[in-house]
Amino acid sequence: MSKKDDKKLIVDMISESEFTVQGHGVHTAFVEMTNALKDRNDIDIAVNKARLDADIVHAQTTGLYSMKKMRQSGGKKVVSAHVVPASFIGSIKGAKLLEPLARAYLRWFYNKADLVLAVSDYTKNELEKIGVKKPISILYNTIDTAKYANSPAKKKSARQKLGISNDAFVVVGSGQVQPRKRVDVFFNMAEKMPDVEFVWVGGVPFGVIAAENGAMQRMMNNPPKNLKFTGVIPLDDVADYYRAADVFVLPSEQETFGLVVVEAAAAGLPVVLRDISDYDTTFRDGAVMASSDSDFVTQVDKLRRNKKFYSQQCRLAEKIAKRFDSSAGAERLVEFYRSLI
Known part of the structure; x- marks a missing residue:
């Protein structure tokens, strides 16, 4: 150095x-x-x-x-x-x-x-x-973006480890399960897209003092069949879920930064974020911005069906990873x- x-x-x-x-x-x-x-x-x-x-x-x-x-x-x-x-x-x-x-x-x-x-x-x-x-x-x-590096072989291995089918289209989100993160939007996406697999990596680390803890626990305990909540898991295990996924989504309404965005981008995932000013100088140029709750479904569906758009957003995500x-x-x-x- x-x-x-x-x-x-x-x-x-x-x-x-x-x-x-x-x-x-x-x-x-x-x-x-x-x-x-x-x-x-x-x-x-x-x-x-x-x-x-x-x-x-x-x-x-x-x-x-x-x-x-x-x-x-x-x-x-x-x-x-x-x-x-x-x-x-x-x-x-x-x-x-x-x-x-x-x-x-x-x-x-x-x-x-x-x-x-x-x-x-x-x-x-x-x-x-x-x-x-x-x-x-x-x-x-x-x-350290190298820790999240992905490849077709790593993706296949991660899916095998996590029990995810090779032909599934997988959307991953990450962060604490709390109202500010708008995990309810992620939950509703899973309900509206039953043929897509959804995984939220994270739980409620602050327990009973967390905001709306009861509502968050009920949501985690009663998800649609195509949505999995991992709960709090070791940091070293998080990368497997990024590698297994096809798209990263964070519906949060407020972020001081959003480190999970960089993690997902380092794994080569296109990133879909809420259109908020918090990202103006960090991720806006490298992510798909959703202007409303319903727009998250629209943007993920576009990434799923439009290969050119998907490849373009993967390349933009690479720029996020290199920058951070x-x-x-x-x-x-x-x-x-x-x-x-």
């Missing part, structure tokens, strides 16, 4: 997801970023330590444990902003009532950093709206680190 100077940076990476709830995008982003830095020879990285000789302490989560570690470490303080107040609405029970408190807390937390790294332009704008005054730069989430590969993200992150010291 390239170096900006001869000094090996000592970095403490902090994430409460290491010992609490996993199965969500923030944990995935933390794992991917940490692994990318471990692959470099100019970084000495440790997880959930607070070394007095650290150059950088980088928090991926915003709990009190992360604040404690930032205060204990001797390094400059960097915080990745994966969440904004709107992220909690449709995710956690009572979020609308607690939004003023969440706004105040996040403003306080992010303002303790020397540098805030927003995961998208949308996120940066939201941070500025809530009163974050510390320097904010944009660092998009990235993944972790090697480029790690290089950019180290540049931010060195700018602080």
